[in-house]
Amino acid sequence: MILMRKTKRTPDVDRQVVEAPAIAPEASASANKPNLLSVDQAVNMPLEQMSQLFVDHLNPGQLHFMKLLGFHKVKIESAEGVFYTDQNGRKILDFFGGFGSLSFGHNHPRILAARKKFQEEKRHEIAMAFLSQYAAALAHNLATIAPDDLDMVFLGSSGSEAMEAALKVAERYQGPKKSKILFAENAFHGKTKGVLSITDSPLYQSQFNLVDDVVKVPFGDLEAIRTALDNDPEIGIVCLETIQGGAGIIEATPEFWQGLRKLCDEKDVLWVADEVQSGTGRSGKFFAFEHYGVVPDVTALAKSLGGGKTAMAAMIARKPIYMKAYGKPATALIHGPATFGGIGEACITSIEALNIMYDDDLMENAENVGAYLKAQLQDLQARYPKLIKDVRGRGFMLGLEFQDFSKTMPAVVRPALAMLDEKLKGSLSGFIGSALLREYDVLVAFTEYNRNVVRLQPPLITTRENVDQFIAALDKVLSGGVIKIVTDFVKSQRG
Numbered sequence: 434m435i436l437m438r439k440t441k442r443t444p445d446v447d448r449q450v451v452e453a454p455a456i457a458p459e460a461s462a463s464a465n466k467p468n469l470l471s472v473d474q475a476v477n478m479p480l481e482q483m484s485q486l487f488v489d490h491l492n493p494g495q496l497h498f499m500k501l502l503g504f505h506k507v508k509i510e511s512a513e514g515v516f517y518t519d520q521n522g523r524k525i526l527d528f529f530g531g532f533g534s535l536s537f538g539h540n541h542p543r544i545l546a547a548r549k550k551f552q553e554e555k556r557h558e559i560a561m562a563f564l565s566q567y568a569a570a571l572a573h574n575l576a577t578i579a580p581d582d583l584d585m586v587f588l589g590s591s592g593s594e595a596m597e598a599a600l601k602v603a604e605r606y607q608g609p610k611k612s613k614i615l616f617a618e619n620a621f622h623g624k625t626k627g628v629l630s631i632t633d634s635p636l637y638q639s640q641f642n643l644v645d646d647v648v649k650v651p652f653g654d655l656e657a658i659r660t661a662l663d664n665d666p667e668i669g670i671v672c673l674e675t676i677q678g679g680a681g682i683i684e685a686t687p688e689f690w691q692g693l694r695k696l697c698d699e700k701d702v703l704w705v706a707d708e709v710q711s712g713t714g715r716s717g718k719f720f721a722f723e724h725y726g727v728v729p730d731v732t733a734l735a736k737s738l739g740g741g742k743t744a745m746a747a748m749i750a751r752k753p754i755y756m757k758a759y760g761k762p763a764t765a766l767i768h769g770p771a772t773f774g775g776i777g778e779a780c781i782t783s784i785e786a787l788n789i790m791y792d793d794d795l796m797e798n799a800e801n802v803g804a805y806l807k808a809q810l811q812d813l814q815a816r817y818p819k820l821i822k823d824v825r826g827r828g829f830m831l832g833l834e835f836q837d838f839s840k841t842m843p844a845v846v847r848p849a850l851a852m853l854d855e856k857l858k859g860s861l862s863g864f865i866g867s868a869l870l871r872e873y874d875v876l877v878a879f880t881e882y883n884r885n886v887v888r889l890q891p892p893l894i895t896t897r898e899n900v901d902q903f904i905a906a907l908d909k910v911l912s913g914g915v916i917k918i919v920t921d922f923v924k925s926q927r928g
């Protein structure tokens with residue numbers, strides 16, 4: 434496939450922004466109604482006003498990062514399958530996939546239809562007083578998919594919430610004398626206060642009083658875990674991402690996982706597998722731990738469980754663990770139900786998504802097309818060894834690591850680089866990601882703890898043709914070499 438630089442779109446999105454006047458709240462019919470924006474006004478809001486409201490009310494610092502890479506110039510008007518469409522009608526190929534939240538792509542027609550029917554039938558959402566047929570069916574489906582006696586489900590709305598539930602059920606089972614949590618270096622488990630304690634980031638953790646009964650070991654190091662457990666009988670929970678996402682797509686060996694299972698059994702320690710990012714089919718199996726022939730005691734899902742259309746998360750525990758923790762009337766309300774856990778339309782969205790996963794063989798597609806993508810990336814690595822350091826991962830959870838140029842940027846670009854934000858200086862991934870979006874209409878994701886890694890987590894419906902488009906774009910960017918990649922980026926900042 435030959436990829437040409439696009440000329441169709443207006444390059445200066447900013448000019449268009451200036452021309453579009455900010456939308457003011459309409460005068461209200463009711464004297465008591467404050468000046469609120471309407472849904473139509475939200476939909477039609479010009480970019481400049483979006484930025485302003487972000488600064489005024491959401492997250493000014495986040496806008497700063499979007500500006501660094503030029504992402505703030507894009508207004509998404511719609512999204513379908515593996516493409517976004519922006520304000521200029523340009524279709525952007527989504528290889529970012531919402532950090533793994535878009536396994537079914539954007540606006541999957543079957544998911545839209547299920548939600549529409551649910552709405553048209555005026556079905557109820559909040560099911561605190563009555564039993565919910567929707568929550569019951571979703572819990573059944575998850576228990577059916579999950580191996581062994583991973584049968585008991587808590588429904589929530591975010592990965593952090595599901596992981597909090599996972600740690601709490603494990604602690605309830607182990608009791609206060611065995612409640613210490615072992616976690617891994619470079620782990621990411623969320624930012625709520627409990628899981629933040631086992632999210633290995635000094636930046637995210639600083640300034641907070643965290644749970645201090647935690648022990649950190651290198652990821653994938655069985656001997657380090659054995660030593661920790663031998664030395665400290667109060668450790669009762671080992672919590673690990675099955676594939677580390679925020680660290681830049683890091684896997685442990687099958688021997689590690691099999692050894693971990695044995696060790697946890699020997700020491701009566703519970704293994705909590707965080708599958709928030711690696712689960713729901715992303716790795717080519719429903720749970721990534723299935724690649725290693727072992728089953729944890731507790732696991733957690735979120736992200737794509739919502740079908741790309743809603744916020745849905747689940748903690749799934751082995752039945753005896755759950756029953757000991759919360760199985761009696763006296764303990765049933767200690768954790769849950771959450772107000773929005775098991776909300777009707779979210780449940781039917783997830784139920785439909787899980788059915789699509791199997792009806793359309795999406796995990797097979799992730800495995801096959803993911804392997805194709807990985808092979809194409811390895812081919813690029815062989816052709817550009819000075820730029821690409823590593824290609825890793827499985828299914829549609831791939832990491833592309835660029836060489837670290839923080840100390841070796843060519844002298845000619847150093848003066849231009851000196852003008853840039855600290856975060857950008859040595860990082861090829863930012864410049865390359867920006868070029869992919871600017872010049873080739875492709876979106877990729879960056880990585881929390883390793884700024885040289887681009888994460889590729891496209892929807893599981895991604896085809897070989899989509900991969901070819903992505904690889905051709907990346908090839909074009911890389912073929913310019915470091916100096917061109919950097920100077921193009923600096924020019925784009927000025928433009």
Ligand SMILES: Cc1ncc(COP(=O)(O)O)c(C=O)c1O
Pocket residue numbers: 532590591592593594596621622623624674678679707708709710711735736
């Ligand atoms: C492995 C893992 N666990 C937990 C979380 C937290 O999920 P959420 O952002 O939905 O709270 C994330 C989010 O990226 C994650 O990747």
